[in-house]
Amino acid sequence: MITLYRDICCVEFIGNENIIVKSYADDAKESSHKFAFDRIFSPKDPQSEIYDYIGKPIVESRYIMLILLGVLEGFNGTIFAYGQTGSGKTYTMSGELDNPDLEGLIPRIIRNIFDYIGTTPSEIEFTVKISMLEIYMEKIKDLIDPSRVNLNVREDKTKGIYIENLSEFYISTEDEVLAYLKLGNEARSISSTNMNDTSSRSHSIVIITIHQNNVADLLAKTGKLYLVDLAGSEKISKTG
Numbered sequence: 001m002i003t004l005y006r007d008i009c010c011v012e013f014i015g016n017e018n019i020i021v022k023s024y025a026d027d028a029k030e031s032s033h034k035f036a037f038d039r040i041f042s043p044k045d046p047q048s049e050i051y052d053y054i055g056k057p058i059v060e061s062r063y064i065m066l067i068l069l070g071v072l073e074g075f076n077g078t079i080f081a082y083g084q085t086g087s088g089k090t091y092t093m094s095g096e097l098d099n100p101d102l103e104g105l106i107p108r109i110i111r112n113i114f115d116y117i118g119t120t121p122s123e124i125e126f127t128v129k130i131s132m133l134e135i136y137m138e139k140i141k142d143l144i145d146p147s148r149v150n151l152n153v154r155e156d157k158t159k160g161i162y163i164e165n166l167s168e169f170y171i172s173t174e175d176e177v178l179a180y181l182k183l184g185n186e187a188r189s190i191s192s193t194n195m196n197d198t199s200s201r202s203h204s205i206v207i208i209t210i211h212q213n214n215v216a217d218l219l220a221k222t223g224k225l226y227l228v229d230l231a232g233s234e235k236i237s238k239t240g
Contacts, residue, residue, distance in 0.1 A: 074221030085232030
């Protein structure tokens with residue numbers, strides 16, 4: 001989020017990797033600080049550009065240090081948004097689900113997955129599942145089935161680390177996923193703070209599990225994608 005003070009933008013963008021943050025506080029002289037990042041997006045950059053840089057390489061395959069990565073290649077991946085309340089985390093992750101131009105990473109990732117499945121050979125069978133949960137006040141709740149509350153984290157030699165009794169739903173179309181996302185977002189814990197009228201007070205996690213089985217060579221692989229929208233990281237003294 002870009003903070004405005006007297007109609008002046010406090011952030012100056014220097015290319016794609018550096019920004020200068022200016023202070024216009026009433027009780028202090030104007031000052032500025034320069035910060036460097038791996039990649040910076042300005043308010044003018046479309047959601048599609050953010051997805052192409054961040055989301056698409058996690059879903060599809062690419063070579064990093066000679067290792068083939070990608071959820072669709074049977075590897076796990078995680079994308080999470082971190083920052084203070086009102087900084088645009090939920091907008092970046094979800095955006096406006098019914099607006100193709102303003103939708104965020106999650107709906108674009110879902111479309112990418114089903115587009116990929118539609119182009120694979122017929123001998124490869126896919127199953128795709130979705131789960132959605134929140135962590136609020138140190139308790140885990142199922143967002144798609146809100147009756148499942150206070151869930152426990154378990155560890156198993158076969159499953160690895162998992163959440164006991166978390167519901168999983170098989171999905172076959174993009175529209176089914178969007179329906180589950182809307183249902184989960186409605187069940188998420190929000191409240192008004194001094195910094196945001198509709199602040200997400202919980203960590204929200206969407207889990208997409210993709211299993212593929214090649215009936216020709218009997219090879220199978222499973223990849224999980226964790227899409228995390230964290231709660232605001234600000235100090236309690238600021239939010240009240």
